[in-house]
Amino acid sequence: MGWGDLGAFGEPSKETPNLDQMASEGMLFLDFYTASPLCSPSRAALLTGRLPVRNGFYTTNAHARNAYTPQDVVGGIPDSELLLPELLKKAGYINKIIGKWHLGHRPQFHPLKHGFDEWFGSPNCHFGPYDNRALPNIPVYRDWEMIGRYYEDFKIDLKTGEANLTQIYLQEALDFISRQQASQQPFFLYWAIDATHAPVYASKHFLGSSQRGLYGDAVREIDDSIGKILKHLQKLGISENTFVFFTSDNGAALISAPKQGGSNGRFLCGKQTTFEGGMREPAIAWWPGHIPAGGVSHQLGNVMDLFTTSLSLAGLQPPSDRQIDGIDLLPAILQGKLIDRPIFYYRGNEMMAVRVGLYKAHYWTWSNSWEEYSKGIDFCPGQNVSGVTTHTQEEHTTLPLLFHLGRDPGEKYPLSFASDEYQGVMERISVVVQQHKETMVPGEPQLNVCDKAVMNWSPPGCEKLGKCLKPPKSDPKKCFWPH
């Protein structure tokens, strides 16, 4: 989902009454970011509070590539990483993930081995084509075992776009919340739905309900679901005791537009890129009785902050034996403070750009290769900023391209290298970048090796369902990451 997909963020159809109301009752974050322009690394960062280059969710197979966890990837979240639910457990929290895990699908990466107590959802994304021959259909798990597969037992009609998955995920959420409230146990619910990921789907009731086509239908269903979750919290009388945060894991995938693509508002490009459209996200914090209603924050935020902020809410300290990139947002949320901190934009292990205050400096620019672009793969459709949305990897490390995101949110007008403003700002930014690079200890890259043998051929539980498939012989290879 992109920054511009909600009514509160200026989507011209304004079809998200529940999220807009959540914003008007809570706090809107206008400068909130993902940790990566792609899903898996972003989710790994959210749960570890650490940049993907630290927690291993990146590749070094080629320069500055986005990588994720398709079925044949061998890696996943390392045991050495401490995930938010592992830490919350110490404070008595019951933790559940509903939806897409995406931190590795081999047995050692199972969410219940990394702090979650319950899981309902899938290890990988629901897109295909899957045929159970070259690529097995993605399994859906309940806790330790699979209970079916997408397209087989959990239908997604690619022709009509109909699927009732969001409804199932919603029911799971409501049930879990009810159970926790009844047992009076504190809980962490990671509601990681994926309805706006292509192939986009919505349940029958929402099909055709949006001006925006199927993508809008999916957004409406998510909006409606979140409204139901918030009302459920209120009905159970625990809303003033429950912190809720809404955001997304990367910008809207403009390659899926116009039928299945969302909106990054007026920002440049989309998913897969380190321009604002790829990484700036809609974000709303909600906690009645604590967060002043109708608040708006310009705090530079990041999904990694949800790690540290959640620990803070639970009265816990973040681990001190490792670098944590997420900061505690509570002073910004509860007292309206502005905490000075940079935002780093990575592709693989390359720091492409950094934001400090209202300024953003690009050290590398790249949309995608000419080769891909010539095949019609366009991460910036209808947009073309000369020397910025480049189709070759352009290095600007000696003279970074500098933008003022207040005057120029669309990254169209680099500041003149000769200007006093450029000189003064780059002096400040250089210190930040130097410090960041000097103290950077990259983790072991997890997304370098692929092997068809590790796919979801025979997930635990498959035998009970008669759904075990025979894996091919192991043949590990370097994964190919085109962009």
Place this chain on the structure above:
Amino acid sequence: MGWGDLGAFGEPSKETPNLDQMASEGMLFLDFYTASPLCSPSRAALLTGRLPVRNGFYTTNAHARNAYTPQDVVGGIPDSELLLPELLKKAGYINKIIGKWHLGHRPQFHPLKHGFDEWFGSPNCHFGPYDNRALPNIPVYRDWEMIGRYYEDFKIDLKTGEANLTQIYLQEALDFISRQQASQQPFFLYWAIDATHAPVYASKHFLGSSQRGLYGDAVREIDDSIGKILKHLQKLGISENTFVFFTSDNGAALISAPKQGGSNGRFLCGKQTTFEGGMREPAIAWWPGHIPAGGVSHQLGNVMDLFTTSLSLAGLQPPSDRQIDGIDLLPAILQGKLIDRPIFYYRGNEMMAVRVGLYKAHYWTWSNSWEEYSKGIDFCPGQNVSGVTTHTQEEHTTLPLLFHLGRDPGEKYPLSFASDEYQGVMERISVVVQQHKETMVPGEPQLNVCDKAVMNWSPPGCEKLGKCLKPPKSDPKKCFWPH
């Protein structure tokens, strides 16, 4: 000002608390348009309820050109046109214009000859360079006589951007409202400020107050002023008896970006073009106790509707002896109804495009000429949609380019000509266009002839101030309209 310039419309700095509050107390129009991508024709349409091609505010000097009223234009609003204040007078209204008139500056076009009772402001725009030799500085009038000139008596510091004009215009508005309330007379106030027109200015208090630079400072000052006007109405106890509408006369001028240009959100291109960015506007209706708070309307609206709607509010009928293009929006505003009506996008006397429902068909496309573009004049900076943002005038009258503005607000993906959707929709649209063209009776074009002798050399009152300048000999020529 552009569609994307207000917080309520998704401007990422969210610096318009007063207009956002006006929206939350009133009704937000998401699909509201100007009658022209340029100022004068749009303002003439607002006050006459008629398309510029009918009321004469267009040129036929070349094909599909935007024209306005610079100082040397000979034409202006014809006596045969009936302006909103002329009609409101019949219902006892006192009418005042504050700010930019732009409907002609020669004596016969004076606003007090066209229904206004009071005027404080200028006949033309404040931009320059004016030198009192080739181009006289623009006069500022109080009612019948000039009381000074821009840059001389009404300072605009082009270096710092400082000017307290908006404050003067605000004070005029507050005073007028107080007087009308005291005398218990119904009033029509046309508050036609121009602070966001380049060269952009703001008063000292607002300079540097915005994340967005000088343009944002100007927006903040306008926002603050509107907040003060609304509070004034409330303080005087007449807010429930006063209908207020906020909108602009064309999309943001992207050629002035990033320092002095606004935002059209995610829409294509800007001022001067018939893409959405050139003509879709922020629009808010406010009338406490009558308009449901927090309303959002998808009614296709147009500045011309303010003519008909205002008459309706005053209990008057629109003239029946001529074609009126504006519709009465009260059913949309008060009862949430959706009235079926098309939006026409004109450049000169050429209908470039039409919107019917969520579909927009382009019969002609043009941004500007290659010649201008090569000089750096770019109405679509950073945007380039192949075959759409064309630099030659492209005719599509046999196979119009069709867009679905719900799925594709950015006009990036024309529908396939072969699709059923295209065929079905174009059948509907063709009927609308045919009817429109068949019944179109263009007015006498007012913006064809220019003559330096008609400039503001010696406006009435200049002799009292010693500010009369000697006009050159009359030498009428065809005006040159480059785009």
